[in-house]
Amino acid sequence: MMNGGRRKTVDVWIDCDPGHDDVVALMVAACADHCNILGLSTVHGNTVVENATQNALSVMELLKKDVDVHSGASKPLMRPSKLATHIHGVNGLAGIALLPDQPRKRASPDAVVAMYQAISQNPIPVTLVATGPLTNIALMLATYPTVSENIERLVFMGGSTGIGNITSQAEFNMFADPEAAKLVLETTSLSGKLYMVPLDVTHSVLMDSAIMEKLRQHGSPISNTLVELMTVFQATYETVYGFKNGVPVHDACAMVYALWPEIMSSRIMYVTVSIDQLTLGRTVCDVWSQQTQMLPNVHVVLSADVVAFWNLFMQVVEKLNTL
Template sequence: MTALIIDTDPGVDDAFAIALACASPDVDLLGVTTVFGNVGLAMTTRNALRVLALYGREDVPVAAGADRPLVYPHPHRARYVHGEDGLGNRADLLPERATGVAGTDAVALMASLLESAAEPVTIVPIGPLTNIALLLAAHPAVRGKIERVVIMGGGVGIGNVTAAAEFNIWSDPEAARRVLVEEDVPTVLVPLDLTHRCTVDGAWLDRLAASGPRGRTLVELIAAYREFYSRNLGIDGSVVHDAVAMAEAISPGLLVTETYPVDVECAPGPARGTVIADRRSAIARDRSGVDGSREVAVAVDADLDAVREFLLSRLSS
């Protein structure tokens, strides 16, 4: 059984990731925390509650977190991808949850869940890393309770919101740098380079829609998102970034990782939010004086069909 805390900014692909956790019998979902990102905090929180309601998860505590980055204002939301409501303008397809948000904030909820956990917990941040940076700064004692942090973010060779930066990291580069560079917890980074390769096609979505009411609802949510990727990538299908990271969190080793020192560009300009992975040999790094930097496991490959089948088999259940 994998104990999970999800930190999220739903977001269509976030909805698929939350659904994947809810649909997996080997997951103990301890809590869900929300952050600004694809849309504003009030909407990401409402969306998280509604996705949990789709799966009857009234038991999972939900707490709202940061509504802005650590340092600079957030330049813009991703409504052009996820719709005005964050769920393809179809959030009303989901039921309202009877249980509202917890009477605490995201960081306090995560700290409490970690402190009381009998076994180490995996944290899955699939939005900007603001809440995670605040948690590790304000509650350093909980590091020992964290099994690993599995992050969807960054692009080693590509970007999406800019030529070089991926949306989650770009939304709060200072927070991302604290988590990826300055902290010392086992971390897996699942970047765009791999999530794009795990794109699901129209046939996959049709199979999910035919699996039952929940699968059909998820496919209806993704309609506008699917159209966006059809226009931009020329495919009939969709990229489900956050669900790929969730799959690795649930089934460690599903993705192939390589370990590199990484950094995050925080300076203003066209490179802001870029994740820089130092893929040189240890000898080359040592000669340039950077050997010994903290290393992060970066997902670089996978059996792509196995990833798609893992997602479909869980979400169809």
């Protein structure tokens, strides 16, 4: 599955807010032979954008990837910031000591422009993977509407067809900037190019004790970093959400789907985002196809081959350990 020679190269731009699970997603992207990372932008979300940017630079250095990092939006389009510090700690990677704390590269504060230029000038259509709030993406689409012509897919982690995780109604990334999410999902030039990886599937892909033990047995710096990352994340998830049998790797699910879509199943339906006070940030999904006046616009990922996912993940780890 890791053999990129058998697969078409996927040119990817990553928009993220690292974040424990963002780190795992970046590791997946760095190891896939058929993934060509065009650039990386950061956004507010799990922590303030300054911390997210520092974390992204540190991860790229750990992975020995010469990828430019571009700092982006520091707040939502129309609201005060809502950060996930209760999950990821103040710096976004609470309790993590193994990442380089003084990365040699520096970020430039031009995420929207850099993302637009990379996508619009690329010779083949780009897969845009978003693992945080969609503020940068919304700003790019509003400023440069023709950019969608060279976007093959926008794969984003977020939303739910049912219960949320920051409120009873909303998943965090959508709640953190609901206006941006609504703008992106309702951009008609992206209809059919949108792929939502919601809690429905990420809550089924859990890193359990067996996977953690396999990681511990490797004992390499990368494996140790993963163990450290996910041990902290597991403890937080058990305390906050009551997860006892493992911890979700939300953002890694979006990256895996972008690169190996065959191990997950999706269904296209009409989806928008609520900006009403009671249901703020809820992804309203027409799962029964009842709203015939609304054309389906989003491929919603609803299930994953969990065994295949973790087999693939362990191949990623094996490759990481050779860095």
